[in-house]
Amino acid sequence: MSKSRSTRTTPNRRVALPLWRLGDGQPPAGPFIALVPGAEAPLITLALPASLKGVAREDVARRQAQDRLGGKGSALDIRPARLAAGDGWTRVVVADRAQVARWRTSLGAASSRCRGLVPDYMALPSAPGLWSFDQSGDRICARLGPEDGFTAEPALAAPLIRQALHQARAANTLPRAILWTGARNPTLEALFEGLSVVPRAEDLPDMLRPKAMAHGELALDFARDPRADAEAIETSIRRLVWPAILLLMAAIGWAGATMISIRNDLATARAVEAQTVAAARRDLLGAGPILDLRVQVARALEARRGGAAADAAPLAGLDLLRAVAEVMTRTDARVLGVAMGRTVEGVVLDTVVDDFRALDGVIATLEQAGLIASLTRSGINPEGGVAATLSVQGGAS
Known part of the structure; x- marks a missing residue:
């Protein structure tokens, strides 16, 4: 043909x-x-x-x-x-x-x-x-x-x-x-x-x-030869299997080591925190609730150093309320409620601030005015910012 x-x-x-x-x-x-x-x-x-x-x-x-x-x-x-x-x-x-x-x-x-x-x-x-x-x-x-x-x-x-x-x-x-x-x-x-x-x-x-x-x-x-081509492809894939397995084992080992390291770091951090709280209770704060360890320790140290208003007559009643109101006007805090009376020691303020740093600033401003402010409660406000309850006492007249 x-x-x-x-x-x-x-x-x-x-x-x-x-x-x-x-x-x-x-x-x-x-x-x-x-x-x-x-x-x-x-x-x-x-x-x-x-x-x-x-x-x-x-x-x-x-x-x-x-x-x-x-x-x-x-x-x-x-x-x-x-x-x-x-x-x-x-x-x-x-x-x-x-x-x-x-x-x-x-x-x-x-x-x-x-x-x-x-x-x-x-x-x-x-x-x-x-x-x-x-x-x-x-x-x-x-x-x-x-x-x-x-x-x-x-x-x-x-x-x-x-x-x-x-x-x-x-x-x-x-x-x-x-x-x-x-x-x-x-x-x-x-x-x-x-x-x-x-x-x-x-x-x-x-x-x-x-x-x-x-x-x-x-x-x-x-x-x-289609069969030979398929066998060649299969051989190539088999050659890649062991490197892939070794790579996978290395990745698993690295992930396991990382998890163990993180777990150890967290355990160490918890131990240090527990030791710090125990030392603060023993030497400064006593058995009361701890809401903000740093702030409460700072206040306790200041109280021990100062004792400045021990001899002065503390403000009380409307005088205390007036002093607190004057100081709060110089801050960015929003006052949602005020409580005072026989069953309440000093003045209790329900406030909302932008963040915890602003809350520290409010407390510092009150203390700079000669008042003794303590944080009773703090937390994230559902509508934004930080909600806090402050107890303001003392202060020289």
């Missing part, structure tokens, strides 16, 4: 890449599909359960092909021939692995432009219900519908055609037409008695008009 003849008989071919028979002169300058001798890459039919799919189906097909051909797995290159059968394929194409390596090597510098390395009978145009034949010299290429084909010498092609016709009659799947291109062979054409034999694709009805390389033929591409 010559390249030019294939071009004439498939005017509506979907794949426009030129076909080049391996070893037949120089390959095309651009991308092309290389054809290998189909006699060295035959299609064989297997008995595969319909329930098998995917990789499991491929594995069973390889074992059956190896058992039938008696070859070792490493010596055979076995490819599933899905073609038009989809996932229910039952044929495989088989070639000697060493021969496949020689095919790839023979491409030489043109290997980068080769888009496929397929058996030559797969380049024949095909259509459901049509058988295609091409004779070139002592070689006959046959395509028995989209899913089958072979390449053989005329003497071997005759029994293969008889067997295919017998099986087709038994299954009631005889072709509706025969497309025979190239040199005529009356002996072989006589086998198609009762069938329509035409020399040109243009003589066929539209429903039988054949198309080349349009039925998944590139799935039989010997230029690449």
Whole structure:
């Protein structure tokens, strides 16, 4: 089958890449599909359960092909021939692995432009219900519908055609037409008695008009090995597993060490705080409640240092209230309530300030005015700022 003849008989071919028979002169300058001798890459039919799919189906097909051909797995290159059968394929194409390596090597510098390395009978145009034949010299290429084909010498092609016709009659799947291109062979054409034999694709009805390389033929591409590619990817992934595991273990170790360090720091901080509070109670504050340790300690120290107003008569009643009111006008605190009386010692103020620093400023301002202010309660105000209750006492008159 010559390249030019294939071009004439498939005017509506979907794949426009030129076909080049391996070893037949120089390959095309651009991308092309290389054809290998189909006699060295035959299609064989297997008995595969319909329930098998995917990789499991491929594995069973390889074992059956190896058992039938008696070859070792490493010596055979076995490819599933899905073609038009989809996932229910039952044929495989088989070639000697060493021969496949020689095919790839023979491409030489043109290997980068080769888009496929397929058996030559797969380049024949095909259509459901049509058988295609091409004779070139002592070689006959046959395509028995989209899913089958072979390449053989005329003497071997005759029994293969008889067997295919017998099986087709038994299954009631005889072709509706025969497309025979190239040199005529009356002996072989006589086998198609009762069938329509035409020399040109243009003589066929539209429903039988054949198309080349349009039925998944590139799935039989010997230029690449999908299983080897998958194994290479799997090997690369395995090489990355241990570094990833070590990195994960290092991250877990770092996180664990960090958590232990934080836990130890928190325990140390709690111990220091407990010791500080115990010392403050023992030496300064006694057993009373501690609301703000820093402020209360500062006041206790100031009281011990000062004792300044001990001899002066403390303010009381309205005088104390007047003094407190005068001081509070100089602060930014908002006074929400005031309490004083017999049951209340001094003046109790309910205030709202912007933050705790402002609260310290209010207390400091009261003390600078000669009053003794203590913080009874403080907390975050739901409407914003800090709410505090101050108890103001004493002060010199």
